[in-house]
Each structure stands twice: as C-alpha cells, then as structure tokens.
Amino acid sequence: MFKKPKRKVHRVFIHCSASDRPEHDNIETIRQWHLARGFSDVGYHYFIRKDGTLQMGxxxxxxxxxxxxxxxHTIAICLHGLKIEKFTDAQKKTLLELCRTIDAAYDSISFHGHCEVSAKACPVIDYRTVLDLDMYGSLGRKTDALENITQKRPEALPELRLGSRGEAVAYLQQLLFIRTDGIFGPQTSRAVKAFKKAHDLYPSDIVKSYVWRLLMENETHSP
Ligand SMILES: [Zn+2]
Structure with a gap:
C-alpha cells in the first residue's frame, strides 16, 4: 500500500474528485481528465473509491x-466524491489506514486538506475529524498529547526534535517562553540547546522525558 519514497515528504494533502458519478469512480477516469489538462499522468498518488478500494496513481x-x-515534498490522496453526505465510511476507513501507515514511516509529517492552501472547498469531507488531526495537522495525537500535557506526565510526552510539529511542540515553546507556533524550527532548537546547557546537559536539541521533567519543574519553580 505504501513504500516510503526516496524524495523528501513533509506533508500529505487530501482531495476529492468533485464528482459523485459512479462512472467516474476509478483512477483511470481521473487520469484521463488530468491527461486532457496537459499533465504527464494523473496528479494524485492515491485514489479511494466509494467502496473503500485504494487505487495507485x-x-x-x-x-x-x-x-x-x-x-x-507532498503526497496527494483523492477520494471520489462531491457532496459531503455521499462519502462513505469505507472510504474514510481506507483514508485513515493509509494515513496511519504513512505517518508511521516518518518522524514528522502532517496531514492537510487542499482547502488549506487554496480557495477551494476540497476535499469537502471533515478530514480533521476522520484523521483526528490537531491544529498543526498531526495525526491521531490530539487527544493523547493534550491529556499528557494536562496531567503533566513527562514520561508520556513525545520525544521532540527539529522538524517535529503539534500540540506538544506548542507546549514545549510555552515552557521555553518563546513564540508558540507548534513547529520545532531553528528558534526552538536554539532555546532547547540553551536550556540544556544551563542545566549541565549535553546541548543537543532532542527533547526526551528527562528534559520534559526539567522543563516542567522549571515552570513550577519560576515566579
Ligand atoms: Zn483538491
């Protein structure tokens, strides 16, 4: 179903085919549409039919x-459908399985709807709910991350590094008193290194549970 490509991938985009017609419910039709538009091949990597079948593009x-x-740096997935009520549970199940498989192959990858980078309604379905995305597009971690943050369990918080995204990164940034955007970039990297150095730790920018623990203690002790 998924073999990690050699090229870099940072984001996955979800699309819909903008049709509910049964005769369009196959990758071949979409390929013909895209060839007619002058593309070299179908534009998407995956197509999910109404019955949940996954087709390779x-x-x-x-x-x-x-x-x-x-x-x-993206992967594109298209679900056959247009009206929100016409997408099937079988399609959503396949989408979730595929995205989980992709997610497991990367340290840091986020999932998005086409609508996030265009004025289109694509992919119409509520992909955020289907994939349990947090506000940064991290998959299926919203509930866990928030719960572990609320309960202040450093051992349960994820290991973070340059390139990580999500609620846990936003929380880390709060603890470091830097701008909170949920993206572990150069500024966060510098702040983590400085924090570790100040605590006589090897100043790498990897945040493991002992760093979380120190950060949380630091938060508790500061005025
Ligand atoms: Zn689209």
Missing part, C-alpha cells in the same frame, strides 16, 4: 500535480 517518487504552488 502516479509513482510516489514523483512530485504530485495536485496543490498548485504546494506540490513539492
């Missing part, structure tokens, strides 16, 4: 032609 080694201006 263009090679994962190729950049998709799916989100104008935002194709590099």
């Amino acid at each position: 263009r090679s994962l080694e190729k950049i998709p032609a799916a989100q104008k201006g935002h194709n590099r």
Whole structure:
C-alpha cells in the first residue's frame, strides 16, 4: 500500500474528485481528465473509491500535480466524491489506514486538506475529524498529547526534535517562553540547546522525558 519514497515528504494533502458519478469512480477516469489538462499522468498518488478500494496513481517518487504552488515534498490522496453526505465510511476507513501507515514511516509529517492552501472547498469531507488531526495537522495525537500535557506526565510526552510539529511542540515553546507556533524550527532548537546547557546537559536539541521533567519543574519553580 505504501513504500516510503526516496524524495523528501513533509506533508500529505487530501482531495476529492468533485464528482459523485459512479462512472467516474476509478483512477483511470481521473487520469484521463488530468491527461486532457496537459499533465504527464494523473496528479494524485492515491485514489479511494466509494467502496473503500485504494487505487495507485502516479509513482510516489514523483512530485504530485495536485496543490498548485504546494506540490513539492507532498503526497496527494483523492477520494471520489462531491457532496459531503455521499462519502462513505469505507472510504474514510481506507483514508485513515493509509494515513496511519504513512505517518508511521516518518518522524514528522502532517496531514492537510487542499482547502488549506487554496480557495477551494476540497476535499469537502471533515478530514480533521476522520484523521483526528490537531491544529498543526498531526495525526491521531490530539487527544493523547493534550491529556499528557494536562496531567503533566513527562514520561508520556513525545520525544521532540527539529522538524517535529503539534500540540506538544506548542507546549514545549510555552515552557521555553518563546513564540508558540507548534513547529520545532531553528528558534526552538536554539532555546532547547540553551536550556540544556544551563542545566549541565549535553546541548543537543532532542527533547526526551528527562528534559520534559526539567522543563516542567522549571515552570513550577519560576515566579
Ligand atoms: Zn483538491
């Protein structure tokens, strides 16, 4: 179903085919549409039929032609459908399984709807609920991360590093008193290194449970 491509991938985009017609419910039709538009092949890597069948589109080694201006470092998945009530549970199940498989292959990857980078309604379905995304597009971690943060269990918080995203990163940034955007970038990296150095730890930017514990203690003790 999924073999990690050699090219870099940071984001996965979800699309819909903008049709509910049964004769369009296959990758071949979409391929013909895209060829007619002058693409070299179908723009998506995956197509999910109404019955939940997963079909392969263009090679994962190729950049998709799916989100104008935002194709590099992405994977594109299309579900057959247009009206929100016409998408099936079988499709959502396949989407979730596929996204979980992709997520497991990467340290840091986020999931998005086409609508996040265009004025379109695509993919129409509530992909955030289906995939249990947090506000940064991290998959299926919203509930866990928030719960572990609320309960202040450093041992249960995820290991973070440059490139990590999500609620846990936002919490880390709060603890470091830096800008909270949920993305572990160079500024967060510098702040983590400085914090570790100040606590006589090897100043790498990897945040493991002992670093979480120190950060939380630090929070409790500060005025
Ligand atoms: Zn789209």
